[in-house]
Amino acid sequence: MRRIDQDISSGQFHNIYLLYGKERYLIHQYTNKLKAALCAEGDNMNVHFYQGKGLIVEQIIDLAETLPFLAEHRVIFIDDCGLFKAGGDKLAAYLEEACESTIFVFTDFEIDSKCKSKLFKTVSSKGLCIEFPTQDDRTLFRWVASRIKKEGKQISEQTLQLFLSKNTSDMQSIEMELEKLFCYCLNKPSIEAADVEAICQTSITDNVFDLVEALGYGNHKKALEIYYELITAKEEPLRILSMISRQFHYLLQTKALLNKGFQGSALASKLGLSPYVAKKYVAQCKGFSIATLRQAMEQCVEAETAVKTGQLAPNVSVEMVLLTIGNAGDS
Secondary structure, eight states, rough: HHHHEEEEEEEOOOEEEEEEOHHHHHHHHHHHHHHHHHEEETSSSEEEEEEEOHHHHHHHHHHHHSSSSSOEEEEEEEOOOOOOTOOOOHHHHHHOOOOEEEEEEEESSSOOTTOOHHHHHHHHHHEEEEEEEOOOHHHHHHHHHHHHHTTTOOOOHHHHHHHHHHHOOOOOHHHHHHHHHHTTTTTEEOHHHHHHHOOOOOOOHHHHHHHHHHHTTOOHHHHHHHHHHHHTOOOOOOHHHHHHHHHHHHEEEEEEEETTTOHHHHHHHHHHHHHHHHHHHHHHTSSOOOOHHHHHHHHHHHHHHHHHOOOOOOOHHHHHHHOOOOOOOOO
């Protein structure tokens, strides 16, 4: 992200940018930064936007070869084109010797740094690729704190942690919840815990935490009840499974670090979590042995594979996981 800021500050731009990853909020923010820096307001002659699959690559290449009209650059924004996964070889070949007056800005939310496509490799070698992963808890804490300060409000650390615990790690969702909270506390100098409780709904993260906690106590019935509540709330079974797997991943890490003697802030630092959240994991992992946590992660992977290969329906797969993960006790 700093490299984009440096390019904007210096006015020396790469000819190709790829902004990708799971954090859509930051991708949109930095795409808009590039747009503001590269495109004159109201310039419809030299700025082009393409979105979705089915692009005609030959048309894009013809456009890229056209010199800009009374401007330094022609800028082509291409969002979620699918070419980084398949079908991008022709565009990759063109980008090897692309017109120097044309700047490409690609955005994609589904590819990752392990992508092996020719287009990804070409963009990586010829341009600037920046991954925007899901931000860790400490980064989100600092970001939310700065947003609240900018709004002229005060908030205690404990209340801020309460706010984050009620949200997913998606920055766009957090931004929307913050706006609701600011409106609710419009005439108040401070945001209190009661305000957070009044405005913020319990997130899927909290529900999954309670679900896994129920499994730790061997209460499969309660775990299934929480799961069905999430399904009723229109959450996708595979997303729930992914969140359960993530929870067990953190619990296994926590358990292993505790066994190595890590405690408190040192443990939180190793996990990349805030002390508040790390403390919750410490309490929860006591309900599981390391063997059980490993087995739970393996079951989640097997369940996801079974769904993606068509062996099991998503609902059935998740229910089997919830019924078979047991409580092996602490060790």
